[in-house]
Amino acid sequence: MDLGLRGRKAIVCAASKGLGRACAEALAAEGVDLVLNARTATPLQQAAAEIAAAHGVRAVAVAGDIGDAAVRDALIAACPAPDILVNNAGGPSPGRLKSFTADDWTRALDGNLRAPAAMLAAVLEGMAARGFGRVVNITSSVVRHPIDVQGLSAAARAGLHGLVSTLVREHVGRNVTINNILPGPFATDRLISNFTFQAKQKGISPEEALAARKAELPAKRFGDPSEVGRLCAYLCSAHAGYISGQSILIDGGAHPQIL
Numbered sequence: 021m022d023l024g025l026r027g028r029k030a031i032v033c034a035a036s037k038g039l040g041r042a043c044a045e046a047l048a049a050e051g052v053d054l055v056l057n058a059r060t061a062t063p064l065q066q067a068a069a070e071i072a073a074a075h076g077v078r079a080v081a082v083a084g085d086i087g088d089a090a091v092r093d094a095l096i097a098a099c100p101a102p103d104i105l106v107n108n109a110g111g112p113s114p115g116r117l118k119s120f121t122a123d124d125w126t127r128a129l130d131g132n133l134r135a136p137a138a139m140l141a142a143v144l145e146g147m148a149a150r151g152f153g154r155v156v157n158i159t160s161s162v163v164r165h166p167i168d169v170q171g172l173s174a175a176a177r178a179g180l181h182g183l184v185s186t187l188v189r190e191h192v193g194r195n196v197t198i199n200n201i202l203p204g205p206f207a208t209d210r211l212i213s214n215f216t217f218q219a220k221q222k223g224i225s226p227e228e229a230l231a232a233r234k235a236e237l238p239a240k241r242f243g244d245p246s247e248v249g250r251l252c253a254y255l256c257s258a259h260a261g262y263i264s265g266q267s268i269l270i271d272g273g274a275h276p277q278i279l
């Protein structure tokens with residue numbers, strides 16, 4: 021299916037690897053020019069160069085922490101009229117309520133709530149005026165199915181979901197949609213670092229923790245980041261203008277629902 025995106029422009033946050041990069045790759049494969057962000061300049065520039073070469077699109081790198089207002093301004097300056105925004109950031113550290121420091125809270129809220137909120141505020145009006153806009157927020161399945169050590173993640177992301185729910189009706193009439201993708205366990209560096217934390221708590225090796233988790237998943241595997249990327253590309257497509265305000269779980273059937 022041609023997603024009708026050739027020549028569109030996207031900002032993809034937190035995109036040098038993992039799920040953000042997979043979204044960037046899937047959009048580039050549809051002919052979308054990209055402005056990519058991540059904190060560390062060298063791997064980001066490398067990712068941009070690889071994506072541009074593989075798909076024949078423009079890919080510009082803007083390095084810096086998405087929680088930083090100056091970095092968000094630089095992203096908008098590099099792409100003043102985006103058609104697509106993919107909000108993403110590193111996930112908050114796992115832990116228990118009493119272990120969360122004031123800095124942990126600030127980082128989680130800055131990266132996973134304030135940053136996507138600020139990016140939404142920066143792009144929505146322009147998208148509406150131009151008559152096309154697609155925003156996809158990469159959040160987490162923890163919003164729907166809590167994981168006890170992911171309190172910071174659940175708290176910050178639930179806030180974003182709440183905010184999004186208040187924005188949808190104002191914008192969908194001008195062909196601007198906002199949706200959330202809720203990944204379950206996907207094979208990325210983030211997953212491995214989470215399992216390192218859990219393995220330490222259980223007194224087993226990270227490899228043992230990963231193998232045990234995989235065995236208990238109904239799909240018997242972790243998700244491939246490209247599966248999130250292609251879902252994201254579809255939600256950004258010309259065909260998805262009637263889907264907005266949805267939170268789409270992609271977790272290999274780990275949490276089946278009747279409704």
Ligand SMILES: NC(=O)c1ccc[n+]([C@@H]2O[C@H](COP(=O)([O-])OP(=O)(O)OC[C@H]3O[C@@H](n4cnc5c(N)ncnc54)[C@H](OP(=O)(O)O)[C@@H]3O)[C@@H](O)[C@H]2O)c1
Pocket residue numbers: 033034035036037038039040057058059060061084085086087108109110111112131158159160161202203204205206207208209210211
């Ligand atoms: N993988 C999973 O199973 C899974 C499941 C549910 C939810 N998620 C969530 O999905 C998001 C992406 O996870 P992932 O698995 O793709 O992680 P990942 O493989 O570790 O990749 C994270 C990417 O984000 C960038 N990044 C991290 N913090 C950033 C920041 N503050 N500002 C700008 N860029 C930043 C990283 O580059 P730099 O380090 O250079 O900045 C990297 O490009 C996270 O919020 C994670 O919690 C992941």
